[in-house]
Ligand SMILES: Nc1nc2c(ncn2[C@@H]2O[C@H](COP(=O)(O)OP(=O)(O)O)[C@@H](O)[C@H]2O)c(=O)[nH]1
């Protein structure tokens with residue numbers, strides 16, 4: 001059953017997925033999007049060159065440093081950070097439009113992005129989930145098996161992963177991504193439950209008021 005939130009009744013959630021590179025957040029984000037087509041994915045801007053198969057506007061908006069910083073200076077970024085010697089950032093306009101329409105927005109950002117989104121004006125309605133690999137050995141195996149980065153890049157990312165992992169206490173949930181199916185199932189459970197928080201259901205006041213008026217009529 002695909003949970004289709006009623007945009008008229010729900011307040012959009014900002015769902016933040018973070019993890020060390022290679023832990024599985026892109027894979028899990030894609031699976032969440034397949035599970036619930038009403039979810040909007042926040043496509044980031046980056047100065048990192050595209051990997052084979054990456055498409056402008058799908059995985060990222062690929063910019064040079066000047067173009068990226070122009071977006072920052074124009075106040076078009078909800079957050080941005082330097083990660084692995086490249087700039088990454090979340091354009092604000094698509095996020096504001098989606099949240100305004102009662103849609104949840106999914107972010108694949110590092111711990112710096114997570115901190116900035118939580119501190120932003122939209123930060124009241126965030127759900128943040130940190131994905132851990134089952135082991136460093138498995139993390140390295142996944143980076144190698146993915147075949148998208150050079151040996152040097154993999155070594156640099158493995159070195160940085162300890163620092164990334166140290167931010168796990170800042171998140172609402174932590175999932176160890178050992179079995180992919182089980183992790184995906186847990187992710188769906190978390191999103192489904194968080195959508196039912198009182199803060200995400202502005203129509204509850206009306207619903208209770210209707211119950212009370214019905215009660216008075218019966219009295
Ligand atoms: N702060 C921030 N981090 C981002 C953004 N987009 C991607 N990242 C992070 O940048 C890191 C590198 O991303 P990428 O080069 O796609 O490598 P991957 O993590 O192995 O897929 C990852 O840890 C992402 O979480 C963004 O818009 N903002």
Ligand SMILES: Nc1ncnc2c1ncn2[C@@H]1O[C@H](COP(=O)(O)OP(=O)(O)O)[C@@H](O)[C@H]1O
Pocket residue numbers: 019020021022023024025026027028142143145146177178179180181183
């Ligand atoms: N639970 C898992 N078990 C085995 N391989 C996985 C698992 N989750 C992801 N992977 C694989 O690990 C590699 C890195 O996953 P990816 O989603 O690109 O990570 P990230 O976006 O965090 O860098 C990919 O080849 C992906 O298919």
